[in-house]
Amino acid sequence: MSWPEPSDHRTNPEQNSFIPPDPPVKGKPARSWRLAVASTWLTTTLLMGLGHGSISYAATTTLPPSGTSTVHTTAATTENRLTYTAVEGAHYYTIALRSDGSVWAWGRNMFGELGVSEDIRYRHTSSPVRIPGISNVIAISAAGSGINAAVQADGTVWEWGAGTLPYQVEGISSAKDVVTGSFNIALLRNGTVMSWQRPGTQGNHSEVHRPHAISGLKDIIQVGSSGQQGYALKKDGSLWTWNEPSQPDNPPSKPAKLKGLSNISSITSTDTSLLVLDRNGKVWGLGEKGKPVLLHDDLKVKQMDGNSQYILLLTTSGEVYSYGRTVTGKEGRVKHLSGITDISAGYHHSLALSSNGTVWGWGSDKYQEAGAPATSSGGMVYRPVQVKLGIDVYINDELFQSTYSAVQTQHTVQLPVRAVAAAIGATFEMNKANGIVEAYSLQYEDRTVTIRPNETEATVKSVSSSTVQSISLPEPISNYSGATTVPFEVFEALGLTVNWDEETRMLTIQSDT
Secondary structure, eight states, X not given: OOSSOOOOOOOOTTOSSSSOOOOOOEEOOOGGGOOOOOOOSOOEEEEEEEETTEEEEEEOSOOOOOOSSOOOOOOOOTTTOOOEEEEEEOSSEEEEEETTSOEEEEEEETTSTTOSOSSOOEEEOSSOEEOTTOOSEEEEEEOTTSOEEEEETTSOEEEEOSSOOOEEOTTOSSEEEEEOSSEEEEEETTSOEEEEEOOOSTTOOTTOOOOEEOTTOOSEEEEXXXXXXXXXXXXXXXXXXXXXXSSTTSOOOOOEEOTTOOSEEEEEEOSSSEEEEETTSOEEEEOGGXXXXXXXXXXXEEEEEEOSSEEEEEETTSOEEEEESOSSSOOEEOTTOOSEEEEEEOSSEEEEEETTSOEEEEEEOTTSTTSSOOOBTTTEEEEEEEOOOOOEEEETTEEEEEXXXXXXXXXXXXXXXXXXXXXXXXXXXXXXXXXXXXXXXXEETTEEEEEOTTOSEXXXXXXXXXXXEXXXXXXXXXXXXXXXXXXXXXXXXXXXEEEEETTTTXXXXXXXX
């Protein structure tokens, strides 16, 4: 028996309907617990929407003191260097957990998959965008249909995606892991399990059903799902399964022990079946009638992931292997990767997390789901590319987040100008003649900056002094993910204090008022 068998289940991402048919969802377990111990130096509280796709948060941490000039730092230290601690690939997008407990996403957002806005859509990200409203996260999960979930350090579970901003799942207060799929599963701190039906789509989560306990399960260390089948791994190495009802009013079946499998260390569920890793580092698939089938017994594996198309295997030596209908069309060892500690099999792209906290992506990259611009024709990445960390923007000591991310370029950081202007009380306008933009103007208090398209020269006019000054910008005004962006130096020209710290991935904007 070959594994996995080819399938024609994949949907066409270019179809014209607003909501695409859901691909088979992949219920991922917490690989090696999947619990990233995130530091809690940043705790945010959602305050209000600012319009123009922006959200502001109150910052509880003390920010670096504002100066009068831009700060560029590149030397990282072990003590405060931000890293990724977990990564999940889904259907043309990725979510990742950062070491400060924040969650970031990149890739396609044509159907609201990323969960950063209920009404704004764009084809792809140009840089990781921070998921609003959640913090101190310890575990994440993503399903192929655009439903994502996270567990916060306080044990609450949050869901978002498919056109919905994050919201708390009622009835769960002591979770330590979560798995999304055709239905969702939470593993509680006491080793018991709860499950519930998936939320509604396109901004409607009123259809969410209250979680129910799976009776008879205890001492559970890992959970997963495949279709309507739930799986639970006990700490004694035995594996249990139950049927989740498709109708919310019906109870789940009584869990039963799977025969022929023992001494199990972890599980990974695919779209249609299950992968099992035993304590000897051997991977097993479930064949016909649930009979275990040994897979690639020449490898000693410590982690695995997959879907109905292909599987990823991470060996004890930190090497990654891919088999089946892989995202690059090649089977065997994935070259140019080393020291890998975690892997994720997205539907059309693959991801790996290294021991130093960097994420690497390869395969399909039409929407930058691999994490960087495509390196080959057809929107492909054949050699893994490194994903940059997202950028936090603070405005007057408040964490500011736009639906559109800040983008680091070779020379500067480009900011979504409409959202930032709205947050600081500035006015941004496009000056058109015969339907063609001739110039952009940004006015704040008594200063106005005027920029012409495709030019790096700008003028600054002060009302109080009636003077006009010419300044040079590192880059012209631009557009990322459909949002008009400007170099941050434009806001300096308005008299604001701007500091960009590349080490902490933090850009601060401070006004004197």
